[in-house]
Amino acid sequence: MNIFFHFLFNYVVVNLCFGNAWGYVAVIFVSSVLIDLTHLPYLAKVGSGVVKKRFGAESRTRFHELYGLILASSILGVLFFFVDTAIIQISALCIILHFAVDFLAGKSMPFYPVSKRVVFLDIFPYGYRSKFLFEVAATSITGVLFWLEIANLVL
């Protein structure tokens, strides 16, 4: 999924779970977007060809799979004893939700480098046009929820 959806979705979920998400908006933004930096080596490799090749399983390094989740969780597990608990919990939630959403919506190699088997869950569409429409719809819905929340209308 795109970084806008990750941020908006994580913001809405954090607000439902913790309340006062606006107070942690920087933490939510960084934690939501950080994982996608692992796509940079792939982007550098394919360049403008990314439009045709898209962000499939091959676009992910090991840090965008369970291996990366173990690493990120371990770092947060250590920081838990030194940093504000809410910040660590929100950061951990955003990172796990990022991994989970990408796992739900696309093709991945969850156990890379141990296994190179590609997994697709078959829940959401993966065709070029249908996935584009799905992403636009999902991002728009979370965008509306985000706007309603910051306008203090719902949630």
Next chain:
Amino acid sequence: MKRVRAATDRLGASLPLPNVSPNAVSGLSIITSILFMIFSRFSFGLAVLFLLSTLALDWFDGLIARKFNRSTEEGYLADIASDRFSEGIIFVMFFFPWFYLFILNCVLSMVSVARKSHFILPLRHIFLILYVISGFLAFPAL
């Protein structure tokens, strides 16, 4: 363990299970985990319901795969990965010690896939029992 699986397979064969993708059922358990996390703040009853749904979906994906001969290595990996994401989402709200046990389970999952064995802790089952007990102690009227 084989006896338990044989017993659940017999039970599963008698249930009217739909012939859907087992991977999709595995993925749905992540969605119910998110719902558990959201509702754990508002309603104990709904939170327990979503936690039970998560565990039920985790059980059904294997049953469906075996009943309709759709067991594959990809399905096995999808099942284990879904379980780990589900655990992570559930335990982030109950950080200590559950989040550390989740990290341990992630490592055990990687080792299990590498060695083609299956040694993973049933953390969500243990958590469900403790969560229900603590809920009833906190809200005796339930």
